[in-house]
Structures are given as structure tokens and as C-alpha cells.
Amino acid sequence: MSNEGYFKANDGLNKKIVYPNEVIPFMDKFKILMGDGTNEDNLINFQDENFFYTVIDGTRRWVVYKTPNSGVTSKNSSNTRTELHEKREWTPEQGGKLTGTCKVMQVSVSGDARVAASYATVVGQIHSGEGHENEPLKIFYKKFPGHTKGSVFWNYEINTAGDDNSGRWDYSTAVWGNDMSVIGKTKDDYPAEPKDGIELGEEFSYEVNVYKGIMYLTFKSEGHETKTFTKNLIKSEYVTKSDIPTQAQKLFVPIGQDGTERATAYSGELGYFKQGAYNQTNGKSPEKNMVWCAGAETYGGDIAKQYENGCYTEVWFREATVGPGTAPK
Numbered sequence: 001m002s003n004e005g006y007f008k009a010n011d012g013l014n015k016k017i018v019y020p021n022e023v024i025p026f027m028d029k030f031k032i033l034m035g036d037g038t039n040e041d042n043l044i045n046f047q048d049e050n051f052f053y054t055v056i057d058g059t060r061r062w063v064v065y066k067t068p069n070s071g072v073t074s075k076n077s078s079n080t081r082t083e084l085h086e087k088r089e090w091t092p093e094q095g096g097k098l099t100g101t102c103k104v105m106q107v108s109v110s111g112d113a114r115v116a117a118s119y120a121t122v123v124g125q126i127h128s129g130e131g132h133e134n135e136p137l138k139i140f141y142k143k144f145p146g147h148t149k150g151s152v153f154w155n156y157e158i159n160t161a162g163d164d165n166s167g168r169w170d171y172s173t174a175v176w177g178n179d180m181s182v183i184g185k186t187k188d189d190y191p192a193e194p195k196d197g198i199e200l201g202e203e204f205s206y207e208v209n210v211y212k213g214i215m216y217l218t219f220k221s222e223g224h225e226t227k228t229f230t231k232n233l234i235k236s237e238y239v240t241k242s243d244i245p246t247q248a249q250k251l252f253v254p255i256g257q258d259g260t261e262r263a264t265a266y267s268g269e270l271g272y273f274k275q276g277a278y279n280q281t282n283g284k285s286p287e288k289n290m291v292w293c294a295g296a297e298t299y300g301g302d303i304a305k306q307y308e309n310g311c312y313t314e315v316w317f318r319e320a321t322v323g324p325g326t327a328p329k
Contacts, residue, residue, distance in 0.1 A: 037072025095325025113184025151177025167259025
């Protein structure tokens with residue numbers, strides 16, 4: 001994806017650098033990991049021209065998060081990201097709130113259509129900082145090649161009971177378009193385009209409000225129905241094998257991920273918000289895992305070639321907030 005038609009806010013068309021924290025002031029509450037493995041703890045007056053910077057679209061400034069299919073990532077993940085990491089940690093009982101208005105400008109053009117994570121990026125999440133460090137929330141955008149519209153959906157990952165986390169799985173819920181389980185029958189076979197999906201470059205916003213152990217989600221986009229969801233983060237729905245949803249039985253059980261969740265779910269466990277572009281499309285072989293290993297082109301990890309050939313993800317945010325959870329209205 002080219003940024004032709006836009007310009008970076010520190011180029012010759014502007015007299016001074018405009019840093020991301022001047023667009024979204026909460027940057028003092030976050031640190032960042034970028035697609036080449038660079039960590040930065042102080043985001044005041046910080047930018048990186050390859051991963052994290054601002055652009056002007058018309059009269060509006062945006063913060064850009066950009067990352068390739070392959071680069072350098074964290075010790076716990078195969079996926080690159082240019083993603084904020086909240087410095088404060090909190091339990092579901094203590095709560096917190098994250099909002100964001102964004103538009104996805106690019107998802108990878110390569111991948112395996114049979115793999116649920118292909119052609120997708122996560123634009124916001126709650127990550128656990130203790131125990132198995134699983135993710136009670138991931139907000140996805142996914143668009144298949146050749147489609148105009150993509151899907152927005154959110155996933156809940158179980159907080160696996162016991163010491164063995166290999167049986168963990170996600171349950172996916174559609175917001176606009178399809179959930180994660182809608183995949184192709186062959187590598188290059190794509191399902192039907194979602195009629196109520198979100199286009200690349202189309203704005204949408206989300207609010208994640210965790211209050212007294214309950215997660216309240218609100219999604220809005222002009223021209224689309226506003227959607228709300230509620231999920232209990234301190235009492236599990238999945239404590240026995242019979243509780244595993246059909247969707248998880250279809251995606252995860254065939255690859256041996258058929259665990260159960262501790263009865264109290266994420267109760268008492270410290271977590272934090274993340275926001276930006278967490279690329280779900282990687283170059284790992286689908287033979288290893290048909291849910292998460294996308295088999296995408298990575299050009300040997302050459303970031304410039306990946307950017308040149310559409311093998312990356314790019315997400316723009318124009319506003320976002322973080323703070324304590326609040327009683328739902």
C-alpha cells in the first residue's frame with residue numbers, strides 16, 4: 001500500500017515535526033514494540049519513520065502504526081507488531097477503559113486462506129501479565145484478497161486451567177462481517193465477501209470498558225449498526241469439555257487445543273491494554289498450526305521488500321483514550 005495522496009507530518013510540506021503524542025496525548029501512559037524489535041519506553045516527542053509516525057489526511061492528523069509480516073517480535077509471539085503496551089497493570093475487578101477511532105489501511109496480500117489468522121491484524125487488546133499471559137480480548141480486522149470489505153470481530157482466549165497452556169483456544173464473535181472461523185477451503189479459495197463489512201480506509205471506533213469484572217464492548221462506524229457486547233472476565237463459561245463451543249471444536253480441537261478454563265477465568269490476574277497494529281499474518285508453515293501459521297510471503301524478513309509488495313499491515317488512529325473503568329450507562 002502506498003501512502004500516495006497523504007504526507008508525513010514532518011516532511012517539507014510542514015514546518016515542524018508533529019509527533020504521535022501531539023495527536024494522541026495519552027502516549028505517556030504507554031511504551032511501544034515496533035516491527036524491527038525496537039522497544040521504546042518514552043513516547044514523548046518520539047517517532048520512527050518506518051513504523052510509528054503521523055500523517056495528514058486532508059485536514060486531519062493520524063498516528064500510523066505499520067509492521068511487516070516478518071521482522072523481530074517479542075519472546076512470546078511469532079507475529080510482528082507496532083503496538084502500544086500500557087504501563088499500568090490492573091485486575092478485572094479494578095477495571096480499565098480503552099477507546100480508539102481508527103481505520104485499517106493495509107493487511108497482508110499474501111497468506112493461506114485456510115488459516116484463520118491470514119490477512120488479519122489486531123487493533124486493540126487486553127493482555128494478561130501473569131500466569132499463562134493469555135489474552136481476554138483481541139479486536140481484529142480481516143480482509144481477504146480481492147474483497148472490498150473486510151470483517152471486524154473480537155476474540156476471547158480462555159485462561160487455561162492447570163499448568164499446561166497448550167490446550168488454550170479462542171472464541172470469536174463477529175461485529176461487522178464474519179468471525180474468525182470463516183475461512184477458505186483451499187489455500188487460494190476465499191469465502192464470500194461480507195455484505196456488512198468494513199472497507200480498508202473506513203473509520204470505526206471501539207470502547208473497551210472493564211468494570212467490576214465485566215467487560216463491556218461498544219463498536220461504532222458511520223453507516224453501520226452500533227454493536228454492543230458483554231463478557232464476564234471473572235467467571236468462566238468453559239470449565240468442562242462439553243462447554244467448548246462448536247466454533248472452537250471446528251478450529252482448535254483438530255489441532256489438539258481442547259483445554260478448559262479455570263472457573264474464575266481472569267479474576268485477580270493483572271493485565272494491561274495494547275493498541276496499534278499487531279500483524280496476525282506470518283511466514284510460518286500452516287502445517288505447524290492451521291489457525292495461526294499463515295504461510296505468507298516474507299522475502300526473508302526484508303522489511304523494505306515486504307512494504308513494497310503489500311506484505312504488511314498498517315493501521316491509523318486519530319483519537320484514543322485510556323483510563324479507569326466506569327459504571328455502564
